[in-house]
Amino acid sequence: MSGNKWLKQEIELLKKKYSNNSKDDLLNTFNRHTWKSICKKARTIGLNRKHFTGRLNRPLLNKLCDEDLESYYWIGFILGDGCITKNYTILQVALQEKDKKHIYKLAKFLNTNNVYFSVSKGYVNKKLRKKFKKSKQYRLVCGDSEYVKQISNKYDIRMNKTYNPPEIFIYDKFSDTKLLCIFIGLIDADGCFYRSGKTSFRFRIEVTKEWINFLKYIRLRLLNLYNIVLPEVFIIDTRPNICCLQFANKKINRQLKQFALDNKLPILERKWDKIILKEEEKVLFN
Numbered sequence: 001m002s003g004n005k006w007l008k009q010e011i012e013l014l015k016k017k018y019s020n021n022s023k024d025d026l027l028n029t030f031n032r033h034t035w036k037s038i039c040k041k042a043r044t045i046g047l048n049r050k051h052f053t054g055r056l057n058r059p060l061l062n063k064l065c066d067e068d069l070e071s072y073y074w075i076g077f078i079l080g081d082g083c084i085t086k087n088y089t090i091l092q093v094a095l096q097e098k099d100k101k102h103i104y105k106l107a108k109f110l111n112t113n114n115v116y117f118s119v120s121k122g123y124v125n126k127k128l129r130k131k132f133k134k135s136k137q138y139r140l141v142c143g144d145s146e147y148v149k150q151i152s153n154k155y156d157i158r159m160n161k162t163y164n165p166p167e168i169f170i171y172d173k174f175s176d177t178k179l180l181c182i183f184i185g186l187i188d189a190d191g192c193f194y195r196s197g198k199t200s201f202r203f204r205i206e207v208t209k210e211w212i213n214f215l216k217y218i219r220l221r222l223l224n225l226y227n228i229v230l231p232e233v234f235i236i237d238t239r240p241n242i243c244c245l246q247f248a249n250k251k252i253n254r255q256l257k258q259f260a261l262d263n264k265l266p267i268l269e270r271k272w273d274k275i276i277l278k279e280e281e282k283v284l285f286n
Helices: 006-018 023-029 035-044 063-067 070-079 097-109 143-155 178-191 209-227 250-262 278-285
Strands: 082-085 090-096 113-122 121-127 130-132 137-142 191-195 201-208 235-236 239-247
Touching: 006 035, 006 113, 023 035, 023 113, 035 250, 063 070, 063 143, 070 090, 070 097, 070 130, 070 143, 082 143, 090 097, 090 143, 090 191, 097 113, 130 239, 137 235, 178 191, 178 201, 178 209, 178 250, 201 209, 201 250, 209 239, 209 250
Parallel strands: none
Antiparallel strands: 082 090, 090 137, 113 137, 121 130, 191 201, 201 239, 235 239
16 A cells, blocks of 8 residues: 555645645545555655644535525535435545546535545446446545435435435425526536537436436426427436436527526536537627
């Protein structure tokens, strides 16, 4: 362990965390290295811990139960890329290195610095028939038994949620505005836009088949809201454990982006930059 080479990303993170984070926090963040190796690297690059107070910012998880629209956006994101563990006491969100700025947005929203860097091992999920490559990740870890349970109860987010989706009736009480925020957050976690023709992009989201009723519910709410026709949710033939919702409706894609911008949602720019609004078209093509 002590002989592992320090990565550039780890060194940059060490500069931010070494002076103000606890030993346990640093060991969790740099889990490829021993405490001796961490201290040695810190000395090498001129860091010290004289300002460490022994306190970490307690995550403000209560904000995820607030009624502001950004809270609903992050709930949608957590539905996709988050998880609840340790008997409903820990909330975690993990993202690949390319989206590390986004996880720091969530950390800032929750007023916490509990973001850890790690290198995940590659593996094959036989049930999903999908291979996951080795990757560098940034993981936000928040512990608070009171508010994690409140979040779980309000949005029906369960442990092992990949195969245990929320009950649909829970989301009936949310207005169209709040549900759109949740949907946009879910898009940023599990959805994508890919080119369909010269000027348009098709939306697609894939989840485990256990979530098929949840996707059907989202589709129905979109139908009622926009008064349009959308394709049915379907099971993928070559991957029978996965269901999918996709459409190439430029109007909806644009309206979703405009809604996110109007309400100042912290959307993932690399995805939504593909959707060009009419005003942006004028700038690009005139």
